[in-house]
Amino acid sequence: MDVLRPPLIRIGGRVYRKNLIQEQPFPHEEEEEFCAGPGECADEPCDAFVVEETERGFQSRLEVPSPLYKYIIGKKGETKKRLETETRTSISIPKPGVEGEIVITGQQRSGVISARTRLEVLLDSFRRRQPFTHFLSLPLNQPAIQQSFLHFKEEVLHKCSKDHGVSSSLFQNPAKLHLTIGTLVLLNEQEIQRACDLLQQCKEDFVDQITGGQPLTVEVAGVEYMNDDPAMTDVLYAKVHMKDGSDRLQMLADQLVERFVASGLMLKEWDRVKLHATVMNTLFRKDPTEERNNTMPGKSSFKERESFNGQNILKLFENFHFGEVQLDSVRLSQRFSSDASGYYATSGQLCFS
Numbered sequence: 001m002d003v004l005r006p007p008l009i010r011i012g013g014r015v016y017r018k019n020l021i022q023e024q025p026f027p028h029e030e031e032e033e034f035c036a037g038p039g040e041c042a043d044e045p046c047d048a049f050v051v052e053e054t055e056r057g058f059q060s061r062l063e064v065p066s067p068l069y070k071y072i073i074g075k076k077g078e079t080k081k082r083l084e085t086e087t088r089t090s091i092s093i094p095k096p097g098v099e100g101e102i103v104i105t106g107q108q109r110s111g112v113i114s115a116r117t118r119l120e121v122l123l124d125s126f127r128r129r130q131p132f133t134h135f136l137s138l139p140l141n142q143p144a145i146q147q148s149f150l151h152f153k154e155e156v157l158h159k160c161s162k163d164h165g166v167s168s169s170l171f172q173n174p175a176k177l178h179l180t181i182g183t184l185v186l187l188n189e190q191e192i193q194r195a196c197d198l199l200q201q202c203k204e205d206f207v208d209q210i211t212g213g214q215p216l217t218v219e220v221a222g223v224e225y226m227n228d229d230p231a232m233t234d235v236l237y238a239k240v241h242m243k244d245g246s247d248r249l250q251m252l253a254d255q256l257v258e259r260f261v262a263s264g265l266m267l268k269e270w271d272r273v274k275l276h277a278t279v280m281n282t283l284f285r286k287d288p289t290e291e292r293n294n295t296m297p298g299k300s301s302f303k304e305r306e307s308f309n310g311q312n313i314l315k316l317f318e319n320f321h322f323g324e325v326q327l328d329s330v331r332l333s334q335r336f337s338s339d340a341s342g343y344y345a346t347s348g349q350l351c352f353s
Contacts, residue, residue, distance in 0.1 A: 065187030132183035165308030175342030196348030220322035233310035237276035
């Protein structure tokens, strides 16, 4: 690592440098264990959170989703005990499964600040490891598109089924055709509500201006692959663009991601959203029960994937026309779910009109 350009961590709207330290392994340590040593502290006191003065010293309260409690506690309580000892504080954690606040108390304000900052570094690290629970989506499952997709599937299997790895299990569920704008890890109802509220704020701040309060007419046409070798394809997707040739859909997606990243609800992965609709994915073959909603870069499964030869598909269906669709909303979609229409269950939505 370049010591002149250390990694940065965003906490509470502020950016901190992460010091270069020598990590010491602990015997019999679980993979999930985290050592928040002195080197993990911020370089300077943090004023991005409240530290209250009490009769017995100082305290700071931190809202943490209950699924993350275990990372603060650690194996046999070792992480919590070590943090309390090194910062000379006491950390009170709600019972497992009970949503509430973690309270840090100590006689010295500096100790409370240190414990709070190190807790947030720890939580940020483990939040990044959680599988995503929700995603911002633009549904493409209108009847005409579904019918064209099924025709595409039929033609591909008729003409390319002898190509290596090509099978019916690779294809998307037509009821769940969509564009993914970005993925989120929302671990309790409060975080889901924050995401819903932010969607509505985005509507007021910029979405209405981009859409003009009207649905966006897009064309779904042509197929493309994601990896470098079409003979070893993992994801094949349909291309999507505005019917009027404008970049309004791209602007909408990029600004939504920018706002959600700034809020801390989403991690930034690329400078621009890749607008695509997955039609074939090798992850579907490996686990047919896996919901077919994720082809975002950086979110691949750890399972071994069997690629397929997409050369003939790309040659024969390069300009396949799936049709036009009116995009009228952005959904906060729940992973591993279905509603009455067969699409993903909606936790919240932003309507264009």
